Amino acid sequence: MDTFSALADASGITLPAMLRQLIDTGRTGYGADIEVWRTDWKASTLAAQPVLSCVYDLEWIDAKQAGESIAKWLNPAFQHGRRFLPFAQTGAGDAYCLTPLANGDIGVALVWHDRGTSRIEAVSFAAFVYEALVCSAADFSHLLDDDYSPAEAVQCVAANIEALRGYLPEAMRAGLARVLADALPGPDDEAAKMISDETTQAVLALLPEVEDEAFAVVARWECGKR
Structure with a gap:
C-alpha cells in the first residue's frame, strides 16, 4: 500500500x-x-x-x-x-x-x-508531539552532539514549535507559548536547555496520564x- x-x-x-x-x-x-x-x-x-x-x-x-x-x-x-x-x-x-x-x-x-x-x-x-517539543526545549544536548551551536539548537526547537503549535488543542498551544516566553537568555553548552525545570514541569502537567x-x-x- x-x-x-x-x-x-x-x-x-x-x-x-x-x-x-x-x-x-x-x-x-x-x-x-x-x-x-x-x-x-x-x-x-x-x-x-x-x-x-x-x-x-x-x-x-x-x-x-x-x-x-x-x-x-x-x-x-x-x-x-x-x-x-x-x-x-x-x-x-x-x-x-x-x-x-x-x-x-x-x-x-x-x-x-x-x-x-x-x-x-x-x-x-497531539500529546506525543507536544511532549516531544517540550522535552526538546528542556534538553537539547543531543543537538549539541550533532554540532549545532547552542543558538542553533534554540532556533531548531523554536522553529518546530512555531511549525506545529497551530495544529494542537488550545491548552497545548498555550503551553508552547509559555515555553517560548520563558526561554532562558544566553543558552550555553553546559545548560543544554531552553527552559527551566519549573517551566518544564508546569507545561507538561497538562498532559493526561497514560x-x-x-x-x-x-x-x-x-x-x-x-
Whole structure:
C-alpha cells in the first residue's frame, strides 16, 4: 500500500487529522530525494523540515516503509492481536506507532525492536508531539552532539514549535507559548536547555496520564517462526 490512508483503512486505525495534514503537506518528508536533503540537512532542520527535527533519534518513514514493517513485524498475527501503524523510527529500528488504547482512543507507542515489552508513550498523537517539543526545549544536548551551536539548537526547537503549535488543542498551544516566553537568555553548552525545570514541569502537567499497561512484543526476527 502506497499511502498512509490505505494503511490506516487496512489496519482499522484512524489516522489522526493532525498527522494526516502533516503528511499531505509534506511536513514529515525529506523531499523528492533524501540525498539532496542530506547535502544541506542543517538548514532544513533549522527550518523544521521535516517537523520534529529537534527531537532526539526520530526519523520519519514513508507509507512503503510503514507497510513493510507491518507485513514483516508489526502485524496483529505476530503481535498477540495488537494493531500498529508505524509513522517514524529510531536509528536502531525501534518504531513509533499509532495503536488503539483500551478506551478505544488512538495512542502512540515506541515499539522496541529488541525487547520483550513496550509501553504506550502518549494518549494521542497531539500529546506525543507536544511532549516531544517540550522535552526538546528542556534538553537539547543531543543537538549539541550533532554540532549545532547552542543558538542553533534554540532556533531548531523554536522553529518546530512555531511549525506545529497551530495544529494542537488550545491548552497545548498555550503551553508552547509559555515555553517560548520563558526561554532562558544566553543558552550555553553546559545548560543544554531552553527552559527551566519549573517551566518544564508546569507545561507538561497538562498532559493526561497514560493508563494503559505495558504490552508484549515479539522481536522482528522471531516473527513468522511461531
